[in-house]
Amino acid sequence: MPNPVVQGERLEVVLLRESLPDAILKVKEFREDTFICVRRDRIREVAEFLRDHPDLEYRYFSECTCVDYSKWEHERDLSERFEVIYNLYSMKYFSRIFLKVGADDGLPIPSLIPVFPGAEFPEREVWDLYGVVFEGHPRLRRFLLPDDWVGHPLRKDVPLGGEDIPFDQDTKGPAIEDLQRPHAGESFDGVTGTEDIGGR
Amino acid sequence: MPEQTFMPSTQTVFERIGENTLVVNMGPQHPSTHGVLRLICEMEGETVVNIEPVIGYLHTGMEKEGEYLQYLKVVTMTDRMDYMSANGNNLVYTLAVEKLLNLEVPPRGQVLRVLLCELSRIASHLVWLGTSALDLGAMTPFFWCFREREKILDMFEMFSGVRMMPSWIVPGGLRGDMPAGFDKLLVPFIKEFPDALSEIEGLLVDNPIWKERTIGVGVVTVEECMAFGLSGPIIRGSGLEWDIRKSNPYSGYEQYDFAIPVSKKGDVYARFLVRLAEMRESLKIIQQAFEGLPEGPWNSDDRKVVPPPREELDTSMESLIHHFKLWTEGYRVPPGEAYAAIEGPKGELGCYVVSDGSNRPYRFHMRPSSFMNLQGLKKMCVGRLIADVVAIIGSIDIVLGEIDR
Numbered sequence: 001m002p003n004p005v006v007q008g009e010r011l012e013v014v015l016l017r018e019s020l021p022d023a024i025l026k027v028k029e030f031r032e033d034t035f036i037c038v039r040r041d042r043i044r045e046v047a048e049f050l051r052d053h054p055d056l057e058y059r060y061f062s063e064c065t066c067v068d069y070s071k072w073e074h075e076r077d078l079s080e081r082f083e084v085i086y087n088l089y090s091m092k093y094f095s096r097i098f099l100k101v102g103a104d105d106g107l108p109i110p111s112l113i114p115v116f117p118g119a120e121f122p123e124r125e126v127w128d129l130y131g132v133v134f135e136g137h138p139r140l141r142r143f144l145l146p147d148d149w150v151g152h153p154l155r156k157d158v159p160l161g162g163e164d165i166p167f168d169q170d171t172k173g174p175a176i177e178d179l180q181r182p183h184a185g186e187s188f189d190g191v192t193g194t195e196d197i198g199g200r
Numbered sequence: 201m202p203e204q205t206f207m208p209s210t211q212t213v214f215e216r217i218g219e220n221t222l223v224v225n226m227g228p229q230h231p232s233t234h235g236v237l238r239l240i241c242e243m244e245g246e247t248v249v250n251i252e253p254v255i256g257y258l259h260t261g262m263e264k265e266g267e268y269l270q271y272l273k274v275v276t277m278t279d280r281m282d283y284m285s286a287n288g289n290n291l292v293y294t295l296a297v298e299k300l301l302n303l304e305v306p307p308r309g310q311v312l313r314v315l316l317c318e319l320s321r322i323a324s325h326l327v328w329l330g331t332s333a334l335d336l337g338a339m340t341p342f343f344w345c346f347r348e349r350e351k352i353l354d355m356f357e358m359f360s361g362v363r364m365m366p367s368w369i370v371p372g373g374l375r376g377d378m379p380a381g382f383d384k385l386l387v388p389f390i391k392e393f394p395d396a397l398s399e400i401e402g403l404l405v406d407n408p409i410w411k412e413r414t415i416g417v418g419v420v421t422v423e424e425c426m427a428f429g430l431s432g433p434i435i436r437g438s439g440l441e442w443d444i445r446k447s448n449p450y451s452g453y454e455q456y457d458f459a460i461p462v463s464k465k466g467d468v469y470a471r472f473l474v475r476l477a478e479m480r481e482s483l484k485i486i487q488q489a490f491e492g493l494p495e496g497p498w499n500s501d502d503r504k505v506v507p508p509p510r511e512e513l514d515t516s517m518e519s520l521i522h523h524f525k526l527w528t529e530g531y532r533v534p535p536g537e538a539y540a541a542i543e544g545p546k547g548e549l550g551c552y553v554v555s556d557g558s559n560r561p562y563r564f565h566m567r568p569s570s571f572m573n574l575q576g577l578k579k580m581c582v583g584r585l586i587a588d589v590v591a592i593i594g595s596i597d598i599v600l601g602e603i604d605r
Contacts (some may be wrong), residue, residue, distance in 0.1 A: 030536050030537065030538070031299050031302075032540065034386055034541060035537075059423075060429070061427060061429045062429060062541075065567075067537075072556060074556060085552070087539065090425070096539070096541075116427055116428075120575065121574070121575050122572075125571075143256060144604055145256060147213075151602070161259075
């Protein structure tokens with residue numbers, strides 16, 4: 001079944017514009033997917049609306065993930081550093097909608113657990129890997145990483161490799177020495193998106 | 201405020217809910233946790249009152265690593281996530297990149313992809329069937345399932361030279377055509393597999409011990425499945441007829457004639473029946489794909505993405521340039537973001553790729569089906585006996601490589 005469309009625009013967007021006009025910042029269509037940028041403090045309301053509206057029934061919580069846009073050079077949808085993308089699915093039309101919320105250090109997002117209990121694991125993973133805080137999440141603890149880990153490795157300012165190796169902490173070892181070498185591998189700072197050629 | 205139990209050895213925090221309860225640690229080396237899943241169970245007598253999975257023992261930072269690899273080389277990373285059905289993972293990543301590239305694959309490539317993915321699905325379900333039966337004390341199905349799976353792995357080996365991690369499905373098509381003589385393996389398999397499956401089924405379907413351990417255990421409703429993001433055989437075992445191959449067809453799945461097996465009960469036995477039926481449906485798809493295999497190219501002819509054939513390199517300067525550029529620099533993908541989803545053996549398998557216009561993904565994320573399915577564990581286990589936990593884990597069909605990434 002195709003996505004529900006009213007006069008060239010997705011039904012979800014039309015209904016949201018009618019009911020919660022001030023919650024939507026921007027709507028983006030890209031390669032047949034619709035991304036709705038939502039104000040951070042209204043995300044719960046919007047998700048609840050999509051879930052409970054009898055014409056939409058976005059009751060399947062697919063996942064949420066995050067992108068760190070701190071090294072992005074093109075046009076952005078939101079101004080904050082991180083974008084959390086919620087992925088909802090409707091069993092009525094078999095259609096998918098993406099909700100984007102901006103976040104930054106010190107700007108927490110209200111957790112979606114009260115609306116979709118399934119948000120617990122992915123939100124915890126996003127906190128673990130990006131450090132985006134979800135207000136009201138009961139277990140923002142280490143998940144994929146070890147319990148004593150410090151930092152959030154999927155941020156763009158964390159290099160691939162180069163972290164201290166426990167048995168030689170702060171003194172020597174390949175990780176520390178590599179950092180001082182001129183060609184310490186392309187994995188360090190600022191390589192993604194540059195013009196340089198090459199695999200690993 | 202719940203009391204927090206501090207697990208001294210690993211600093212894991214666990215919130216106790218009861219007073220006179222016993223906290224039992226299960227895994228990560230427990231054989232029935234299918235890899236390195238660790239469960240902290242809070243027990244009242246033999247009843248589970250609270251359970252929390254601890255994951256991450258297999259975390260290797262594949263999503264981070266993916267940001268530093270060229271698009272083509274990320275494909276090899278996806279195999280190692282759900283290593284039971286590597287072709288499905290290749291396909292979902294490939295579809296996301298092709299969506300960004302706006303690339304069409306010719307019919308023969310599409311059909312071969314479907315063929316490989318469905319073989320993968322059967323292989324994955326066979327491992328699930330064998331191991332989950334082994335967890336509940338049935339030894340024979342394990343050997344019989346692995347005997348059948350060997351035949352599928354032999355086919356992958358013939359295709360790609362690799363048994364478990366083929367990386368054969370890449371953006372633009374496949375790495376190569378179907379090898380000559382492939383029918384010598386596939387045709388007997390299509391002929392013999394239904395009988396072999398019936399044989400394995402005969403050991404379990406009407407087995408009173410098996411039924412005792414599985415019927416009424418680990419029940420979830422459709423509403424709970426949707427709220428928690430459970431998909432695949434779990435949601436179909438609860439009665440919702442939802443299969444992405446039918447609802448949002450990709451790779452030409454709309455051409456095939458197959459059914460979506462559904463069961464109503466939502467327990468371990470229901471999921472067992474759904475997966476058994478799915479294997480037969482997959483076999484139907486394989487047969488249709490093999491019989492209707494069109495002639496023609498299996499790769500896109502976009503030379504900016506797909507390398508030229510070897511013969512062209514001797515005669516065409518452009519081909520040589522393309523070849524050189526593709527294997528050194530790779531291809532650049534237009535800026536944007538795309539999400540692709542397929543029906544993997546374990547449920548909805550998704551891939552989200554953000555490109556900044558360079559030759560490597562800006563962000564590469566997989567939506568692992570087992571990761572979300574694991575959320576249902578608490579719902580299914582609380583109030584059941586500790587012995588049922590083993591049956592329930594088996595029925596969720598988790599792969600830790602995919603959960604931890």
